[in-house]
Every structure is written in structure tokens, then in C-alpha cells.
Amino acid sequence: MRNRVVVTGMGVCAPNGVRLQEFAKALGNLESGINFQPQLQELNFSCQIAGKPNIESIQLNSYFTNVQLKGLNSNGLIYGVIAGRDAWTDAGLGAAEVKPDWDSGIIFGTGILGVDKFREAIYRVDEGNVRRLGSTSVVQTMASGISAYLGGMLGCGNQVTTNSSACTTGTEALLMGYERIQAGKATRMLVGSCSDSGPYVWGGFDAMRILPRNYNDNPELASRPMSASASGFVPGSGSGALVLESLESAKNRGAKIYGEVLGGHCNSGGQRGTGSMTAANNTAVVRCILEALKDAEVEPNQVDAINGHLTATSRDAQEIKNWSTALNRSGEDFPHINSFKGMIGHCLAAAGSIECVGALLQLKEQRIYGNVNCEDLHPEIKSMIADSKIPLKTRGHPVKILAKASFGFGDVNACVIFRTYPN
Amino acid sequence: MQEERYQKLKTIVSTYLPDDLSPMDIQPESNFIEELNINSANLVDIVLDVEDTFDIMLENEDMDGMQTVSDALNIIDKKIADK
Numbered sequence: 150m151r152n153r154v155v156v157t158g159m160g161v162c163a164p165n166g167v168r169l170q171e172f173a174k175a176l177g178n179l180e181s182g183i184n185f186q187p188q189l190q191e192l193n194f195s196c197q198i199a200g201k202p203n204i205e206s207i208q209l210n211s212y213f214t215n216v217q218l219k220g221l222n223s224n225g226l227i228y229g230v231i232a233g234r235d236a237w238t239d240a241g242l243g244a245a246e247v248k249p250d251w252d253s254g255i256i257f258g259t260g261i262l263g264v265d266k267f268r269e270a271i272y273r274v275d276e277g278n279v280r281r282l283g284s285t286s287v288v289q290t291m292a293s294g295i296s297a298y299l300g301g302m303l304g305c306g307n308q309v310t311t312n313s314s315a316c317t318t319g320t321e322a323l324l325m326g327y328e329r330i331q332a333g334k335a336t337r338m339l340v341g342s343c344s345d346s347g348p349y350v351w352g353g354f355d356a357m358r359i360l361p362r363n364y365n366d367n368p369e370l371a372s373r374p375m376s377a378s379a380s381g382f383v384p385g386s387g388s389g390a391l392v393l394e395s396l397e398s399a400k401n402r403g404a405k406i407y408g409e410v411l412g413g414h415c416n417s418g419g420q421r422g423t424g425s426m427t428a429a430n431n432t433a434v435v436r437c438i439l440e441a442l443k444d445a446e447v448e449p450n451q452v453d454a455i456n457g458h459l460t461a462t463s464r465d466a467q468e469i470k471n472w473s474t475a476l477n478r479s480g481e482d483f484p485h486i487n488s489f490k491g492m493i494g495h496c497l498a499a500a501g502s503i504e505c506v507g508a509l510l511q512l513k514e515q516r517i518y519g520n521v522n523c524e525d526l527h528p529e530i531k532s533m534i535a536d537s538k539i540p541l542k543t544r545g546h547p548v549k550i551l552a553k554a555s556f557g558f559g560d561v562n563a564c565v566i567f568r569t570y571p572n
Numbered sequence: 573m574q575e576e577r578y579q580k581l582k583t584i585v586s587t588y589l590p591d592d593l594s595p596m597d598i599q600p601e602s603n604f605i606e607e608l609n610i611n612s613a614n615l616v617d618i619v620l621d622v623e624d625t626f627d628i629m630l631e632n633e634d635m636d637g638m639q640t641v642s643d644a645l646n647i648i649d650k651k652i653a654d655k
Contacts, residue, residue: 214591216614283620284613 151331155570157404158240158392160341161506162228164200164385164493167207168235173510175492176518177543181369182493183383192348196360198368200385200494201346202228217298220283223263228388228499229295229343230302233257236390237303237339241404245304252336254307255296256326257390258318259342260498263290264349295343307335315557316458317415318342319389319501320565324413326393327565336398341390344499351384357427359462360384372495373522374459374488375469375530375539382460385494389502391509406570408512411550412445413565414438424560428464431471437562438475438554445566447550449476452484452566454517454546456508456553459488460495461522466529468556473533483534485546491521501555501563508553512569519543577626577648581641584621588614600642618644626652 159169164182166172175182182200189197204227209218212230221227233255237244242253266289273281288294293311300309308329314321319342326338344350354360361381364371372383399406416437418430442449455472459465465488472486473479489507496503511517519542526536554564578600586595590609597608604610604618615638619630622644628651638644 216588216590216611219587219617281620284611284616 152333153396154327154330154393154410155396155399156391156407156410156509157394157399158236158242159407159506159509160232160235160239160390161503162202162204162231162388163503164202164387164496167202167204167231169239172506176489176507176510177516179492179519179521179543181521183368183371185365185368189348194348194352194355195362196355196381196384197365198371198383199346199351200383200387200496202387204231207231220285221289222266222269223289223294223345224265224347225259225262225343225345225386225388226289226295226298228386229257229259229341230298232341232343232388232390233299233339234302236341236392240392240394241402242392244302245306249304249306251306253303253305253339254329254335255299255305255309255339256312256322257296257299257339257341257343258312258314258322258498259292259295260313260315260318260344261350262292262294262345264345265347266290268349299339303339305339313498314561315559316495316497316500317555317557317561317563318498319503320505320553320555320563321415322502323391323393323410323505324415324563324565327410327413330393330395337392337394339390339392341388341502342498343388344386344497346386350386350497354384370522372461372491374461374490375465375520375527376461376523377525377527379461379463379465379527381462382490383494385496385500387496387499387503389499389504389506391502391505407509409568409570411447411566411568412441413563414440414444415561415563416440417562418560420560426560427558428560429556429562430560431467433560434471434556434562435475437564438472438552441552441564441566447566449478451550452476452552453548454511454551455484455486456504456551457486457488458554458556460490466527469530469533479533481535481537483538485517485538485540487518487520487540489518491523504555505553505565508551509567512548512551512567515545515547517544517546517548574645574649578645580625581622581645581648584618584625585641588618598641600645602641603639604641622648628652628655
């Protein structure tokens with residue numbers, strides 16, 4: 150017997166909204182979180198814009214102890230702790246007091262953590278001054294630093310780990326937590342992911358010439374998923390977090406429920422066929438969507454809405470084609486589809502988790518958030534699905550089943566199927 | 573002079589206290605780990621702050637002998653005298 154799994158808490162630290170209410174409002178109102186970054190200009194980046202959560206007004210003292218704040222220089226860790234602790238609180242849960250909470254675990258992913266802290270360390274080491282690194286160089290820069298910090302703050306005693314699968318990370322973390330609860334190995338899992346801000350994370354993408362270069366004076370127009378004029382993804386950062394819980398536990402606690410995780414699938418295209426280190430094997434993408442539907446016991450024609458990966462590169466049309474092939478639906482028959490990346494950019498390792506939070510907000514509000522910057526729809530996309538399925542404005546719409554997918558470097562894919570609760 | 577050093581040391585130590593302890597709890601005989609509940613990893617940071625504040629350098633052996641606040645004070649006095 151598989152346990153049913155629901156989402157009972159969410160937290161977020163996104164470029165266009167820090168904390169859940171602000172993020173929901175920003176998505177609904179189509180507010181952009183993309184800004185000009187003077188530091189990137191100083192460093193001669195071609196793309197000098199990015200999505201960075203504004204945490205200036207956040208009281209970090211309510212998330213970290215004074216000792217933890219001393220020498221803290223890992224912004225991904227800060228975003229992750231804000232999102233993770235907010236999600237836990239939102240679920241109505243507290244920290245374990247003396248004994249660990251054996252039934253609660255954490256799977257919180259990242260691509261690379263604490264690059265600014267690591268930079269500090271590299272300078273000291275190269276100066277022959279390793280003894281001056283201080284005590285937190287390791288914990289702020291180890292990939293699992295984020296799950297370790299959250300684990301200690303909450304006292305989780307079940308599996309506490311960090312996954313990493315590039316831009317698939319957040320969605321994969323959710324599915325890993327889901328499977329653990331489903332299998333009866335945990336009652337609650339805090340899942341999510343975080344990604345650092347800054348030139349050391351974004352530089353490599355700038356060097357690959359895959360970021361937009363011509364929008365430094367118009368940051369809000371730069372991220373153009375599904376548009377004919379899409380010219381690359383805008384780098385982002387932040388964190389999303391969700392509390393997954395067995396339906397039984399959620400009911401017993403009388404917890405509020407954002408939606409149910411019906412199923413999902415992770416796979417890889419093996420970097421074969423159309424797949425490579427940086428491109429998706431389309432056969433694998435289609436298969437991933439189909440396997441997710443099968444796992445969720447959902448028919449393709451039952452999908453009401455899709456929240457795509459859709460990063461604003463030339464590959465967006467291919468992604469639409471993959472969805473259309475997998476669902477065997479096109480034109481007016483295609484479900485509503487959107488991408489939040491027009492507003493928040495591509496938050497890399499944090500993309501999947503932030504977007505899952507947004508997707509569940511849509512289920513809760515029974516609305517589809519609008520797409521920005523795709524008034525000039527890509528002609529190939531236009532030829533596959535009806536314009537009306539790509540709303541430019543936020544609209545109320547019944548959404549019962551929502552499919553969310555994320556794809557990442559390494560030719561890896563993840564697709565999750567959510568359903569409203571009660572259905 | 574020693575009182576001034578003690579106050580400076582107290583200020584350093586107080587930044588590593590857990591949130592449920594206050595600087596008032598720091599006494600000369602307080603054991604860093606057992607009484608002040610300072611994480612052993614943070615002793616490393618206290619040593620670095622001491623080095624910066626008093627412009628001295630502590631060896632690994634000095635750290636091993638630093639159990640209490642007054643142990644630390646004695647080491648600081650000795651290092652300053654040896655300068």
C-alpha cells in the first residue's frame with residue numbers, strides 16, 4: 150500500500166518575492182524580479198542582469214543564531230534557510246526539542262553552495278594562511294551544508310541529505326521526498342533546493358554565450374520564454390521549499406493542504422540521440438512525462454495545466470513539441486501552459502523548487518499566472534498550440550491536474566504531477 | 573591592564589555564546605565548552621579573534637590548554653609579555 154502524499158507547507162525566497170505571500174502576489178501581478186547588476190558590469194559580463202532575491206528587509210536573526218550569523222557568507226544557504234524554515238512554520242510544525250524527530254527528514258538540493266565563502270577560503274589558502282579560515286568554511290561550502298543547517302535548526306531525525314542534478318535539482322528533491330513518504334520510510338520530508346547568487350555562479354553561463362546580451366538597459370524584458378525574440382536565459386537564484394507529508398499525518402494534524410503529489414518520474418537521456426551534456430534527449434523527455442503520468446495514474450487528457458521548464462532559449466519550441474507528443478494534444482486541445490522564468494529568470498538549481506511552489510499556489514488559488522514577454526510567440530510554438538493556451542494575463546481557471554517538469558545539464562529530467570486536494 | 577584584557581576577551585567570547593546565555597554568565601573560571609556551551613568548533617574562531625584583538629599569534633598547543641576563560645587570559649598575558 151502506497152501512502153498518499155500531500156503538501157502542507159511552503160516557503161520561498163525568489164527574485165520577485167521573498168516569503169510566500171509576496172511571491173504569490175508577485176506572480177499573480179506579473180511582477181519582474183530581474184534587475185541590472187552593477188557588479189556584473191564591473192566584471193565585464195555580457196549579460197549584466199540577473200534575478201536575485203531581495204532579502205534586505207528580512208530579519209536574519211529570526212532564522213539564524215548570532216553565532217551562525219558571524220562570518221556567514223553563503224547566500225544560497227541564507228535563501229535556503231529562509232525558504233526551508235518558512236515552509237516548516239507554514240506547515241504548523243515546530244523544531245524538535247530534545248529528541249530528534251525520527252519521522253521527519255530533509256532532502257534539500259543545490260548545485261554549488263557558498264561560492265563567496267569558498268572564494269574567501271581560496272584567497273587565504275593561496276596566501277599560505279590556511280589557519281585563518283575559521284570554523285565554518287567547511288559547513289558553509291559543503292553541498293549538504295543547506296540540509297545540515299536546516300536539519301539542526303529543526304531537529305530532523307530521518308534522512309537528511311542534499312541532491313544535485315543541475316536545473317532539475319528542486320523537482321528531483323520533491324520526488325525523492327515523495328517516494329520516501331510513499332514507501333513509509335518517513336512521515337514528513339522538507340524538500341526543496343537553493344542556488345547562490347553572484348558572478349562566480351553565473352560567469353560560466355555568460356562564457357557559454359547562452360545569456361541575453363542586449364537587455365542590460367531593459368532587464369524586465371530580457372527573459373522571454375516561448376517568444377520569437379527569446380535570446381537566452383536570465384540567470385537567477387534563490388530557494389523554494391515544500392513540506393511533504395503523508396495524507397494520514399496531515400489529516401490527523403488538521404493541517405492545511407496545498408495539493409497532492411500524485412506521482413512523478415526522473416530519468417536521463419543518457420546523452421544519446423539528441424541528448425548531450427547540455428541538450429536534452431527528446432525521447433527521454435517524452436518518456437519522462439509519460440512515466441510520470443503512469444506513476445500518477447493520470448491520463449494525458451486529464452492534464453489541465455503545465456508549468457514548463459521553458460527557459461527562454463531557442464529550445465522552448467522543442468519543449469512544447471515534447472509536451473505535445475507526450476500528451477498527444479495540440480491546438481485548442483492543449484492544456485494551459487506557463488513559465489515563471491519570464492519574471493524570475495532561470496534560478497538554476499533552485500528553479501524546480503521555486504516553480505513547484507508557484508505551481509501549487511496556482512492549484513490553491515485556481516488561477517493560471519500569466520506569461521510575460523511572449524506577446525511575440527515563437528512561430529513554431531504557434532503552429533503547435535493555440536495562443537489562448539499561453540495566457541498573457543493571470544486568469545481564474547479550474548485546475549485539477551497540473552504537470553510540472555524540470556530539465557538539466559547532464560541530460561536529466563524530472564516531471565511531477567500535482568492534484569488539487571480535496572479533489 | 574589585566575582587567576582591560578579580561579573585558580576585551582569577554583566581548584569576544586560573548587559573540588559565540590548560544591542565544592540562551594548572556595555575557596553576564598561569563599566568569600573567569602567558566603569552562604568554554606562545558607559551562608558556556610560554546611561549540612568546540614567555535615573555539616577556533618575565538619582564537620582567531622583573540623589574535624586580531626591582541627595582535628598575537630597562538631600555537632595549536634596554546635589552544636589545547638585553553639579550557640577556561642582564565643586559561644585564555646593567562647595565555648594572552650604570556651604572549652603579550654613575550655612580544
